Amino acid sequence: MSLGLFLGLGLAVYATGVMPGDVLLRQLLLESDADIVRKLARWANYGGRIHFLLPGAIVLFLLSSVARRYWRVWGAVLIGSSLIQHAVKFLVGRSRPSGSSLGFPSGHTTAAATFAVVLIYIASRERLSRAQRWAIDVLAICLMLxxxxxxxxxxxxxxxxxxxxxxxxxxCAAAAAWWVSSRPEAAPERRSVGEPDEQGLGIATTSRS
Known part of the structure; x- marks a missing residue:
């Protein structure tokens, strides 16, 4: 679904340049140009830069066994998404609102979205409470937005x-998560016959003639 939407959007941008809603939405957002808003935007901008994402990835690898087990995959997707967005910028060739450098898609946003979805997936595989997962999901989505x-x-x-x-x-992150989920060692462990369950009770078996 996301891939189809991305390809469709890319073709539309390539064909039309500035999209019909781009100017209006940008103007609406830029109306809030107070000093505090500019400061918040400056700080939020760091969420898509390597100065934030690299330490964030290192902390994630240190804290999560799931992240460490497949660190090559997560590292590859974080780097690969950046390379892909640079290639797409060259293919689409649309300039930014200010200046002549290429803008579609946003590299900062691509990096933040990749990291956010990877974080959400890893949290879903860890032994966390529902409240902890919700907190991580909300934090990741807020970072991306x-x-x-x-x-x-x-x-x-x-x-x-x-x-x-x-x-x-x-x-990019969904593709990496799909690959990890397809690995046999990533499947949830199954209890063998006679092994105690969570309440310490044996799993009885019956034979049928």
């Missing part, structure tokens, strides 16, 4: 650049 908002507020991207970054990051 804040970076996208900041890129528009800092005059760096059109809204469709940000949307493209979201979709590309989700696609």
């Amino acid at each position: 804040a970076v996208g908002w900041a890129r528009i507020m800092r005059h760096a991207h059109w809204p469709s650049d940000v949307l493209g970054g979201f979709l590309l990051g989700i696609c």
Whole structure:
């Protein structure tokens, strides 16, 4: 689904340049140009930079056994998503709102979305409470959205650049999560016959003639 939406959006941007809703949505967001908003956007912008994402990935690897077990996959997808977005920028060739550098999709947003979805997936595989998973999910989604908002507020991207970054990051992270989930060793462990269950009770078996 995300891949199809990303490809469709990319083709539309390639064909039309600035999308019909880009200018209006950008103007609506930029109306809130108070000093505090600019400061928040500057700080939120760091969420899509390597200065934040690299330490965040290291902390994730240190804390999570799931992340450590497949660290090559997660490292590859974080790097690979960046390479893909650079290639797509060259293919689409649309300029940013300010300047002549290429903008679709947003690199900061792609990186933040990739990291956020990887974090959500890893949290879903860890032994965490429902409240802990919800907290991590909300934090990851807020990070992704804040970076996208900041890129528009800092005059760096059109809204469709940000949307493209979201979709590309989700696609890359989802592909990595699918690959990890398909590994036999990633499947949930099954209790053998006669092994105590969570209440310490043996699992009885019956034979049928």
